[in-house]
Amino acid sequence: MGARTGQAYKRRLQEHAPETWIGNEKVTNPLEHPAIRPAVEATAALYDIQWEDVHRAYTLYTEPSTGDMTGSSFLVPRSREDLLKRRLQAKLWAEQTYGLMGRSPDFLNAMLTAWYINRDFFGPYADNVKRYFEYIRDHDLYLTHVLIDPQVDRSKPPSEQPDTFTSLGVVRETEEGVIVRGAKMLATSGPYTDEVLVWPFHLRKPTEKDYKYALSFALPLDTPGLKMISREPYARPSVDDHPLAARFDELDAVMVFDDVLVPWERVFIYQDVERVNTIWKVNSNAFTGHQTSIRLLVKLQFLAGLLMKGTEMVQTNQFPNVQDLIGEVTTYIELVRAAIIASEATAEPNEQGIFIPNVTPLYAVRNSGNRWYPRVREIMQLVFAGGLMYQPATLDVLKGPLAPYVQKYYRGATVDAEEKIRLYRVASDLAVSDFGSRHELYERFYAGDPLFLRIQTQYSAYDKREPLALIERLMKEIMPEKVKSE
Numbered sequence: 001m002g003a004r005t006g007q008a009y010k011r012r013l014q015e016h017a018p019e020t021w022i023g024n025e026k027v028t029n030p031l032e033h034p035a036i037r038p039a040v041e042a043t044a045a046l047y048d049i050q051w052e053d054v055h056r057a058y059t060l061y062t063e064p065s066t067g068d069m070t071g072s073s074f075l076v077p078r079s080r081e082d083l084l085k086r087r088l089q090a091k092l093w094a095e096q097t098y099g100l101m102g103r104s105p106d107f108l109n110a111m112l113t114a115w116y117i118n119r120d121f122f123g124p125y126a127d128n129v130k131r132y133f134e135y136i137r138d139h140d141l142y143l144t145h146v147l148i149d150p151q152v153d154r155s156k157p158p159s160e161q162p163d164t165f166t167s168l169g170v171v172r173e174t175e176e177g178v179i180v181r182g183a184k185m186l187a188t189s190g191p192y193t194d195e196v197l198v199w200p201f202h203l204r205k206p207t208e209k210d211y212k213y214a215l216s217f218a219l220p221l222d223t224p225g226l227k228m229i230s231r232e233p234y235a236r237p238s239v240d241d242h243p244l245a246a247r248f249d250e251l252d253a254v255m256v257f258d259d260v261l262v263p264w265e266r267v268f269i270y271q272d273v274e275r276v277n278t279i280w281k282v283n284s285n286a287f288t289g290h291q292t293s294i295r296l297l298v299k300l301q302f303l304a305g306l307l308m309k310g311t312e313m314v315q316t317n318q319f320p321n322v323q324d325l326i327g328e329v330t331t332y333i334e335l336v337r338a339a340i341i342a343s344e345a346t347a348e349p350n351e352q353g354i355f356i357p358n359v360t361p362l363y364a365v366r367n368s369g370n371r372w373y374p375r376v377r378e379i380m381q382l383v384f385a386g387g388l389m390y391q392p393a394t395l396d397v398l399k400g401p402l403a404p405y406v407q408k409y410y411r412g413a414t415v416d417a418e419e420k421i422r423l424y425r426v427a428s429d430l431a432v433s434d435f436g437s438r439h440e441l442y443e444r445f446y447a448g449d450p451l452f453l454r455i456q457t458q459y460s461a462y463d464k465r466e467p468l469a470l471i472e473r474l475m476k477e478i479m480p481e482k483v484k485s486e
């Protein structure tokens with residue numbers, strides 16, 4: 001098997017369609033549904049491009065255990081060249097969607113690769129993790145994931161929620177596996193993926209009272225009893241009028257587990273509070289952080305290009321304040337680029353000879369990107385200003401009775417009306433639409449609560465030795481007597 005084509009992805013999705021609800025409508029064919037079809041097409045294009053001759057030197061590798069051509073997002077890196085290969089693969093896929101599909105398949109492939117490398121963490125279930133990784137890799141399946149308990153009462157742990165099975169927990173065991181009930185948020189891309197990976201993430205550390213919620217497992221999305229309740233779709237029918245929303249809306253959904261059987265071979269953590277609280281030891285952020293930083297780099301470059309082109313069209317790019325704001329965006333780009341390169345250059349082989357990206361610079365991106373992206377969206381509003389509102393409701397006006405006015409009043413300094421309207425519709429999609437607002441929310445929260453993430457990774461667990469050594473040296477210089485007396 002190995003790497004898939006877009007056609008193979010679509011065929012499987014049709015044969016194993018997840019149960020998705022959009023309002024009271026049950027989606028029967030994700031390939032044809034107007035809210036899901038665009039994301040399916042965008043994803044199929046990713047699977048296709050990995051096979052193109054010009055790219056396959058880095059998008060694919062020959063997996064030694066199977067002899068199959070396999071996607072590089074499953075590659076266990078044994079050299080810096082392998083890390084570069086992973087980077088080029090992630091960059092190509094991000095460029096295909098302009099960085100707008102955060103949960104493209106390589107995101108969870110990266111997470112699962114880390115789980116596979118560090119599978120000993122899973123103790124009695126380590127072999128399940130190994131076999132699951134190999135199955136997903138060898139069939140090139142697409143995963144969504146759900147970590148968070150439903151936002152019902154955040155002041156209480158899972159065991160004290162209003163209903164015993166508000167949070168996802170074990171109902172009973174059978175010979176074949178475990179019956180689970182409850183809900184999880186938020187399955188981004190769930191309605192057009194193959195499988196779901198479940199593991200719990202809590203801001204409040206669970207205690208032994210919460211043991212029955214301390215679970216990790218994976219399931220095919222057409223498993224009986226599994227349902228997704230989608231948010232309102234932001235996909236639009238016209239690529240002319242909504243060039244991004246019409247192509248790249250990755251749906252988010254709440255996943256409901258209505259007495260679902262999880263076979264024993266799909267269980268990774270079972271009623272184990274200790275492992276849930278220490279899952280950071282798997283270091284999956286090193287691999288997902290590499291992929292998400294590359295995607296953020298592409299997204300910021302896309303936005304910078306949009307700002308450069310849009311301001312050139314109306315010549316606001318002559319003003320120093322506008323140049324300064326665009327320069328702020330390119331600063332973020334270069335910092336992200338530097339962090340990605342640093343994570344590869346300072347990766348050291350572990351005892352198995354595997355090169356794991358250095359997570360420290362990648363954490364710095366994660367803890368800044370969730371603030372930079374909202375700022376860049378603000379910069380788009382500051383720079384494009386009324387231009388974001390002065391576009392006609394539809395590009396069809398260029399063929400209607402108002403066309404002479406539109407040609408005259410909607411042109412730019414350097415371009416005609418059609419070109420300018422088209423570019424500013426891209427800007428509107430990002431800066432002022434519901435699709436664009438969701439992107440801001442996504443960048444703020446996709447990796448978890450930005451506040452706690454920064455406290456944990458940039459302060460509590462941060463290596464403070466170098467900063468403190470400088471202060472200690474200075475203290476010795478300015479208080480030599482005190483140091484001598486100690």
Ligand SMILES: Cc1cc2nc3c(=O)[nH]c(=O)nc-3n(C[C@H](O)[C@H](O)[C@H](O)COP(=O)(O)OP(=O)(O)OC[C@H]3O[C@@H](n4cnc5c(N)ncnc54)[C@H](O)[C@@H]3O)c2cc1C
Nearest residue numbers: 145146147148154185186187188203441442445446448449
């Ligand atoms: C667009 C989008 C896509 C997402 N995709 C996915 C996905 O694919 N898979 C997935 O699993 N998750 C996904 N998420 C969920 C994401 O992981 C969470 O949004 C994030 O972890 C924050 O949790 P929350 O939204 O439940 O906010 P909450 O935890 O409810 O926080 C709300 C507010 O309360 C504060 N707060 C909450 N608890 C505490 C506390 N104990 N102490 C102090 N303050 C507290 C927070 O700081 C915050 O200000 C997605 C989210 C978004 C917005």
